[in-house]
Amino acid sequence: MADIDDAAIERMLRRLAQRIESEKDHLCALDSAVGDGDHGVSMTIGMRGLTRNLDELDSPSAAEAFRAGAEAFADDVGAAIGPILEEVFEAAARTLEEHRDLASTATWAAVFEAIARAAQDTGGARPGDKTLVDAWVPAAAAIRSAADAGADLSAGLAGAAEAAWQGVEETTDLVPRLGRASRLGERARGHPDAGATSASIMIEVMRDELGSPGAAS
């Protein structure tokens, strides 16, 4: 498969920013059923900040590119999702400082595991609490199994995306335990979680941009 270089990571993140903005209304609609309806807006503000920060960098490394996202979510967003996404991007950045082989499934398994941990540590959510953790935890498990089985990155990211969307599906029947959404109690049942959905979109963009041969031409 094709090499994946630092520039491919930057391209992937820019593509992610566009994709999230195009899903803004959908994410808000999901969040209206479960929370206060601002998830698409918060994510869009963070992603616009990411793009702005990338514009200011000259050929950023993969770690620097993810850190541009951490800084955007730290400075521009607020709410609970700001610090959580800050730590998600920061976890990816730190992992990519150590693991420099960007085409290796094991590198991305380490990234996903660090993100899943960061998402839990920052917001205090555990699997089953109807949050983005319900996408990242199964995705990390899937890509780790793929790495252990010697699968290539394309297969690893495809498995991760599938597991993440399965996780989103399962949030539909859950009742949130944390944050403003928890105030809704039973009213929140029957709708998938917006944070898990945006996490799955992120993983899907990684699959499409990094996983398909030739994507990093």
Place this chain on the structure above:
Amino acid sequence: MRPWNVVDMKKLINDPFDFVEESLEGFLLAHEDLVKRVGRRAIARIDAPIEGKVGVVIGGGSGHLPAFMGYVGRGGAAAAPIGNIFASPPAKPILEATLAANGGAGVVYSYGNYAGDVMNFDRAAARAKTEHGIDVETVLVTDDVASAPKDQVDRRRGIAGDFFVFKVLAAKAETMADLASVVATTRRANDYTRTVGVGLSACTVPAHGKPTFHLADDELEVGLGVHGEPGIRRSHIEPVDALVDEILGIILADKDYGGSDVAVLVNGLGATPYEELYIMYRRARQVLEGHGVGIRRSYVGEYITSLEMAGASITLMQLDEELHDLLAAPAKCPMFVQMGAARG
């Protein structure tokens, strides 16, 4: 050319994503004699920091004016970070506000109890301590009776009671009291405060473009949260006296103010006329006097709004002499001006 769908949203705005910045810009220009910008999303009173004085930082999401930045000024808060609409400010502007408020005697954060706010303010407090050696204490406002049962008071969110708690906090800091006394008095103010609201219609967050929740034309919800969190009871519209009786019944069942002196706040959420607030106040006064509650101070108006949401809330704060005097102390802030009041 319009960047949004005007059918969903009839607002006097430009690009919805510029809403917070442009309104902040106008606010700072209109009140340049009272406040100054101390960060991209943080403001402080013009004379902050004041040496030896406890720094008061209040804050939260935008969309609630006069809260929060309208209460920065003399007799008000020293500084306020400004969040996106209905979203806690990030740690960075909170830290900028903290530095602007810091007069070397410690800083008190006070804000409504929401998960996002707690997360960001706590992160800022940790950085203030480790990076700048500033002692920060936090007093969460938890006045909303409808948001959690009595045995889980700590889970209650903060709504209009913010105003009473912030006012007491700021006035106490003005006396040059030390950090521990400022915190103790502010906690007492919060412990003594209860609010129950009623929502009539939702509001639209500009960058979202659609109402945050839905109530039918003839529906109201008692206890509805200011961001659309569910309340206690949804029903058809009814005469307001019955509604005021119900609201006060819920408050008095939670904390019996009978035999106490209180301050009363009837707060409009943004789209309810002052006339209706006075109709509510009139009934509240009848009920409270009938219950043996002594009303020493009254506030009727828009103190904490939710954009153009319709509805109102009633807040009671029990008063002792100190809380009375602090609440009555003069203030000159961009959106709250009070003369020094005679005792009574």
